[in-house]
Amino acid sequence: MDEVFVECEKLDHFGRGLCHVSGKIMFVPNLLPLEKAFVRVISDKRKYMIGEVVRLVKKSDDRIEAKCGLVNCGCAIKAMNYDKTLEFKKNKVTEILKKYSGLDGVIKEIIPSENVYFYRNKITLKVKDGKIGYFKNDSNELIEVKKCFLASEKINKIIGILKELDLSKVKEIVIKDFDEVMIIIDGIMDIELLKECAGSIYMEGKLVYGKEFIIAKLGKFKFYVSKDAFFQVNLEVALKLYNKVLEYLGKSNSVLDLYCGTGTISIFLSKYFESVIGVEINEEAIKCANLNKDLNGINNVRFICGDVSKEIHYLKVQVDSIVMDPPRSGLTKSGIEDILKISPKKMVYVSCDPMTLARDLRLLSSDYEVKEVTLFDMFPWTYHVESVVLCVKK
Ligand SMILES: C[S@@+](CC[C@H](N)C(=O)[O-])C[C@H]1O[C@@H](n2cnc3c(N)ncnc32)[C@H](O)[C@@H]1O
Structure with missing residues (x-):
C-alpha cells in the first residue's frame, strides 16, 4: 500500500491531520480537517501509520498560503488561517x-x-555537512533554512551571513536577539563577520567576543540574558x-x-x-x-x-x-x-x-x-x- 486516498477527520494534538485507512489511524502532517488527499505511506507501525500528502484533492476553506515551504520543521499548522x-x-x-x-x-x-511572524527572539540552528537549518521532526535529517518566518528580522539577517561562511566544523548555532544579540556556537568557525551584528559570541562554551550577558527589556524591567538560562521567546x-x-x-x-x-x-x-x-x-x-x-x-x-x-x-x-x-x-x-x-x-x-x-x-x-x-x-x-x-x- 504505497499511495492511498484519505479524508482528514480532525487535527490531533500535534496539529497533524487524523485520518482512518482500512480501520487504522493515519497521521498526515499539513492536512486540514475535511480535506481529501492522495497520501504516500511513509511509515506503517503496528497501531498507526504516518502519511505524506502527494496531491490535495479537496482544499479546506481554512487553508492559507504558508509563508515558507519547509515541511516538518516545527510549524505544524502554518497553512491554517490564524484564527x-x-x-x-x-x-x-x-x-x-x-x-x-x-x-x-x-x-x-x-x-x-x-x-504572528518574526516573533521569536531565540532559535537553535543545526549544521550538517556545512549546511544550516532545522532537523526534521523526530530525525536528524536537515531541512535547510534560508529564512525563518518565526525568527526575528535580525536573526534572519545573521542566518544570511552564516550561509556565506565555512561551517564545516560546526554542529549547532544558537542565536538570541533582544536588540542586543548573542551567538552561541557549538564548534569552531571564523567569527570576524559576525562581530558587527553581535554583542556577545560564545564558541565551544567560552566567551570569545563581547559581553558575558546581553540585556532584555520586558515592560518596565531589564533582565540579563545568559548563554544557557531559560528566557521567554x-x-x-x-x-x-x-x-x-x-x-x-x-x-x-x-x-x-x-x-x-x-x-x-x-x-x-x-x-x-x-x-x-x-x-x-x-x-x-x-x-x-x-x-x-x-x-x-x-x-x-x-x-x-x-x-x-x-x-x-x-x-x-x-x-x-x-x-x-x-x-x-x-x-x-x-x-x-x-x-x-x-x-x-x-x-x-x-x-x-x-x-x-x-x-x-x-x-x-x-x-x-x-x-x-x-x-x-x-x-x-x-x-x-x-x-x-x-x-x-x-
Ligand atoms: C518554563 S521555565 C520558567 C522560567 C521563568 N518562570 C520565566 O518565565 O522565565 C522553567 C524553569 O524551570 C527550571 N527547572 C527545571 N527543572 C527544575 C527543578 N527540578 N527545580 C527547579 N527548577 C527547575 C528550568 O531551568 C527553567 O528555568
Whole structure:
C-alpha cells in the first residue's frame, strides 16, 4: 500500500491531520480537517501509520498560503488561517483538561500574539555537512533554512551571513536577539563577520567576543540574558502572560515563585508583594536572577538555587500564594505533596504542556479548585500553547 486516498477527520494534538485507512489511524502532517488527499505511506507501525500528502484533492476553506515551504520543521499548522489555529489550541486544551482532570468550562479565552511572524527572539540552528537549518521532526535529517518566518528580522539577517561562511566544523548555532544579540556556537568557525551584528559570541562554551550577558527589556524591567538560562521567546506575549499571573494572584503578602528561571516573574511581582522567594535549579539562571534584582533596584526578593522538589520540602516559610512555571515534564509527585502541605490560599500554574498540567491539576484537586484558565498563543503556527491557571484553596 504505497499511495492511498484519505479524508482528514480532525487535527490531533500535534496539529497533524487524523485520518482512518482500512480501520487504522493515519497521521498526515499539513492536512486540514475535511480535506481529501492522495497520501504516500511513509511509515506503517503496528497501531498507526504516518502519511505524506502527494496531491490535495479537496482544499479546506481554512487553508492559507504558508509563508515558507519547509515541511516538518516545527510549524505544524502554518497553512491554517490564524484564527482557526487559535480555535484548534483552545479546543485541544479544553479536550485534555476534560479528559484527564475532569475540568469543564474553565477556559476563559485564548490571547493571540500580535506579532504572528518574526516573533521569536531565540532559535537553535543545526549544521550538517556545512549546511544550516532545522532537523526534521523526530530525525536528524536537515531541512535547510534560508529564512525563518518565526525568527526575528535580525536573526534572519545573521542566518544570511552564516550561509556565506565555512561551517564545516560546526554542529549547532544558537542565536538570541533582544536588540542586543548573542551567538552561541557549538564548534569552531571564523567569527570576524559576525562581530558587527553581535554583542556577545560564545564558541565551544567560552566567551570569545563581547559581553558575558546581553540585556532584555520586558515592560518596565531589564533582565540579563545568559548563554544557557531559560528566557521567554516571545516577549510581547510573555508580558501579557505575566500581567495575567499578577491579576490572578491579586494582592497578598508573600509569594513563592517555583521554577523561577532568571527571576522575571519574581521581579515582576515584587512591587505588589511584601516578599517573594524564587526557586530555580540552573545556577546560571540564579546568577542572572540575583543580578536582575540589582539591575532593577529590587530588595524584597530572595532566590534559592536548587531542585524545587527538594527545596520546598525543607523551606520553612508560610506563603499566601505560589506561582509555578515548570518545564514540560510538570510538577513531581513529592513536589505536589509539599505544595499541598504549604497550603497557600491561591496558586497560579503556568504550563507549556496541557497533558502534564491536567495530570497535576487532578492531583491538586483534593485541596484546590480551578477557577479560571487563560491561554496564550506564545508560539504562533506551532501546536504549542501556554496555559495560565488560577487555583483557589477549597
Ligand atoms: C518554563 S521555565 C520558567 C522560567 C521563568 N518562570 C520565566 O518565565 O522565565 C522553567 C524553569 O524551570 C527550571 N527547572 C527545571 N527543572 C527544575 C527543578 N527540578 N527545580 C527547579 N527548577 C527547575 C528550568 O531551568 C527553567 O528555568
